[in-house]
Amino acid sequence: MKVSVWVAPVASVIILLGSVGVATVTGDWVTSGRQQFVQGQETSSGDVKGWMTLEGVAQGAGIGLDELIKEAGLPADIATRVPLKDLKETLPDFEISEVRDAVERLS
Amino acid sequence: MQRVKRARHLTQFVFGGFIIVAGVRHQLSPDGGTASVDALCPFGAVETLATWIMTGAMISKIHPSNLVLGLALLVGTLLVGNAFCGWICPFGAIQDALSWVRRTLHIPSVTLPHALDAALRWGRFVVLAVILYFSYATARLWFADYDPYVTLFGLHWLFEGPSDALWIALGILGVVVAGSVVIDRFWCRYLCPLGGVLSVVGRFSLIRIRRSTASCTDCTLCDKPCPVGIEPSKAKPFVSADCIGCMDCVATCPVPHALTLSAPVFLGIPRPGAEPAPTATRAHRESVHAGRES
Numbered sequence: 001m002k003v004s005v006w007v008a009p010v011a012s013v014i015i016l017l018g019s020v021g022v023a024t025v026t027g028d029w030v031t032s033g034r035q036q037f038v039q040g041q042e043t044s045s046g047d048v049k050g051w052m053t054l055e056g057v058a059q060g061a062g063i064g065l066d067e068l069i070k071e072a073g074l075p076a077d078i079a080t081r082v083p084l085k086d087l088k089e090t091l092p093d094f095e096i097s098e099v100r101d102a103v104e105r106l107s
Numbered sequence: 108m109q110r111v112k113r114a115r116h117l118t119q120f121v122f123g124g125f126i127i128v129a130g131v132r133h134q135l136s137p138d139g140g141t142a143s144v145d146a147l148c149p150f151g152a153v154e155t156l157a158t159w160i161m162t163g164a165m166i167s168k169i170h171p172s173n174l175v176l177g178l179a180l181l182v183g184t185l186l187v188g189n190a191f192c193g194w195i196c197p198f199g200a201i202q203d204a205l206s207w208v209r210r211t212l213h214i215p216s217v218t219l220p221h222a223l224d225a226a227l228r229w230g231r232f233v234v235l236a237v238i239l240y241f242s243y244a245t246a247r248l249w250f251a252d253y254d255p256y257v258t259l260f261g262l263h264w265l266f267e268g269p270s271d272a273l274w275i276a277l278g279i280l281g282v283v284v285a286g287s288v289v290i291d292r293f294w295c296r297y298l299c300p301l302g303g304v305l306s307v308v309g310r311f312s313l314i315r316i317r318r319s320t321a322s323c324t325d326c327t328l329c330d331k332p333c334p335v336g337i338e339p340s341k342a343k344p345f346v347s348a349d350c351i352g353c354m355d356c357v358a359t360c361p362v363p364h365a366l367t368l369s370a371p372v373f374l375g376i377p378r379p380g381a382e383p384a385p386t387a388t389r390a391h392r393e394s395v396h397a398g399r400e401s
Contacts, residue, residue, distance in 0.1 A: 003314055003368040005111060005354045012183045012190040012352070013118065019179035023171070030171040031142030 048100045050085030054078065057099060063106045072102035111358040115193065119200035126197040126260045134266040144260045145251055146170050149191075150301040152177020153235075154250065157243040168248040181308060188312040189305045190352030192295060193334070198256045199295060199351065202287040203334065209288050217289040224336065228296060228349065231303030238300055255280040255294065292334045295351060302349075309348040310374070316350060317369035318342035322362055329356035329366055339366060 023029040048057055054074075058065040065080060079090065087094045132141045145151060151173030155165045165173075180191055192199050209216060219227070241249040251257050258264065258276040267273070286293035295302050318339060327340040332355035337347040339356040346356070360366040 001370055002364065003370045005357050005368055006114075007368060007370075008187040008190040008314055008352050009115070009118065009194045009354065011187040012194060015183040015186070016176070016179045016191070016195065019175050019182075020172075023175040028171050028175060031146040032170060 048084070048096065048103055050096055051083050053083060054080040054099070057084075057103060061103050061107060063103070067106065068099070068102055071106055072098045074098070111354050115353060115355075116200075116203070118194045119197070119203065122195050123197040123200045130260045130262040134262050142172065143168075144257055145248060146172045147176070148173065148256065149176035149180040150304075151248070152180075153301065153304055154238060154242040154248060157239060158246060161243075166242055166246050166248060168251065180305070184305055184308045185311055185313065187314045188316075188352050189309045189350065190354075192299075192302060192305065192351035193353030197260060198299075199292065201259065202292045202294060205284065205287040206291045206334065214288065216291065218336075219290070224296075230297045231299055231306070234298050235300035235303045250300075252276060253279050255283045291336065292351070296335050296349075302351075306348045309350065313372055314368055314370040315345040315372045316342070316354075316357060317344045317367055317372075318346065319365050319367070320344060322365040324362055324365070326361070329360050332356060332359050342366075345369075345372065 020029060052060075054068060055065060058068045061068070066076075069076060069078060069080075074091070074094070078087070084096050084099060126144055126147065129142055129147055130144050133143045145168050151169045155169040155173065158164060158166050159174075183191065208214075238250045252272050253276055255276075258273075258280045263273060264277060283294045283298070286297075290296065316339065320343070323340065325340060327338075329339040330336075333339060334353060334355070335349055335351055337349050339346045339350075354368075357366050357368060
């Protein structure tokens with residue numbers, strides 16, 4: 001049986017976009033493994049990742065930002081909205097483990 | 108012909124634009140929480156498949172979105188054939204654009220000898236095997252460091268400082284771009300691991316492009332626009348499973364019913380009696396041949 005030349009491309013696009021639509025509705029369209037913090041949500045030190053910011057860690061752990069910075073031994077004027085993995089560019093001796101340890105002690 | 112081509116290029120443009128926007132958004136996102144181009148590639152489902160089967164977990168940087176896209180591609184290819192590569196894949200669109208640049212600048216293309224071309228097409232499966240091994244062994248998205256799709260659309264080259272890994276990735280991308288300038292769809296033909304998977308799945312498609320040996324005049328006009336050089340004029344009766352579903356060959360064919368989209372096809376086996384009745388008259392055949400020779 002002859003089929004229109006448009007069937008394959010149109011059906012392919014519909015199937016692809018339809019699947020994304022269905023997955024979005026069912027909550028299965030997840031494109032990132034990064035769980036967003038909720039205010040005051042408990043965060044264990046092991047949850048501290050390089051992509052997180054100091055603000056995000058403090059918020060997630062339910063501790064004060066200034067308190068976290070002081071406990072981690074970081075300068076008071078440190079950028080708090082920069083991913084932790086990028087802080088090394090301005091603070092060569094910085095290690096993410098310092099923040100993890102600080103969260104551990106403060107939690 | 109022109110309507111199909113225009114629609115295809117428009118579709119490619121839309122999906123390509125979407126991926127570029129996604130790459131920019133991901134790079135500009137303060138917490139990187141928006142979808143990366145990795146998360147929007149169906150090949151991620153293949154990369155994590157072994158780990159998912161063995162452990163129930165996914166390798167790092169692979170998300171449910173990859174599985175959704177991979178499953179959609181599998182179902183789509185089984186139902187209507189592989190049109191993803193020809194119409195949707197942004198990296199395929201870039202290669203088509205490079206071919207257009209070559210034609211515009213009158214740069215000569217390279218045609219490899221048939222035997223070498225056939226041998227090099229196995230490269231897709233070699234690349235696939237290497238990726239599957241290292242993805243499973245390292246439990247991470249190992250290929251992302253070398254993948255020209257990620258290198259180009261991930262925009263790390265634009266937003267991040269140079270690194271050894273980035274230079275290697277840019278070198279691979281450079282080779283692929285250079286290859287695609289002189290050989291249409293160089294990456295798709297010889298190296299794309301997803302294309303390798305789809306060429307296997309495509310053999311089981313319910314819809315295939317079929318050549319009627321009774322109607323075909325062997326004018327080979329359909330071979331000229333084929334971006335992956337699979338020579339539909341030699342199909343017996345279904346075109347190669349390497350077909351990317353661009354439909355340029357079907358739209359180009361001057362003989363009614365000589366090259367058609369045929370359904371349903373079961374396991375690529377032609378049904379007896381499914382061959383369309385010959386439609387090309389002697390005068391038609393002679394006019395096509397005369398047009399080819401003039």
